[in-house]
Amino acid sequence: MRNAEEWTTLLSIGTEGGTIELKGAERYDGWWDFRLRTDESSEGVTYHTAQGAKEDGLKLLDGIAWMSLYPLYVSPEAAGAVEKKVLHHKYRNESSFMAWLEACYPEAERKAALLANWLLTAERTVLFTGAGMSTESNLPDFRSKEGWWRRVDPRTVATPEAMNQDYPLFKDFYAARMASLEAAVPHAGYYVISSWESRGMVQAVATQNVDGLHRKAGSQRVYELHGRLQAVRCSRCDEEAGEADFRKGRPCQICGGKLRPGVVLFGEILPEKDWDEALLAVQKADLVVTIGTSLEVYPANQLPLMSKGRSVYINADYSGTASDFDLVLEGRAGEVLQEVDRLLKSVQL
């Protein structure tokens, strides 16, 4: 038998009629003795005991829906095991779940922890990314007012008219963009996304970006809603062609037509196949995470609204459009993704 003072309170839970208390005492060999005290049953106070590794104490709570109850105290010794349960818990009782989240995570981490929980418990998750993802890889945002290429307004160059009437200018513009992309390295956020896909937590990425960085970072299922710069094809016969041929100004080897980048020009329709598949994926998803897009470009900006599931918005600039979302995480895409990933890894080891 142990003296009362040898026991540490690991976890204390409030119930309607009283409390559930888990205590533990570390033994000389590094293992732990556990004692669970409940005053719920009609026979009064009952005790259950167990032994095991530090994390095993929570097993005494199996059979009790304790996350539907409210935490009174979570000790540092129990925090790791409780966090693991919390982030994997598919909750029905939102208010008690939020209380557990508060007991485990400081306020600054709480939204990231909630997203981690949603990622772990969703059946199908689709990510939707925009320019904010790319600019962090030091790629110029070609929509920005400053412009970046010979101070030419992309709206006048990135058009079918420019392609037909001033092909050298059109070609130079896109060749410059392709050259800047060659050296672009996907930032850590891209690798977080591709690792979530390979771990089964993300089913697809739909992107407004044309830089191919998701693929470069290893993402497999990518719907490119505005096409991809490097997917060069013939403007006349639609045959695929090499990026190098386009950059050197060569014509199509099949028909002699002008080559063009695989992006949607201003005034053209979106690639039907990618759009349809992205739409279907979003409609089937129970979690859609929108990352780094101001949601200004129609119709791609409608995509995240097509899901009946939970919706999350991650962006450095919080704008009014974000009020349509269940959860908003303000911050740079790469940093937020890495923080969520750190929380996920802390409970998946």
Ligand SMILES: [Zn+2]
């Ligand atoms: Zn051709």
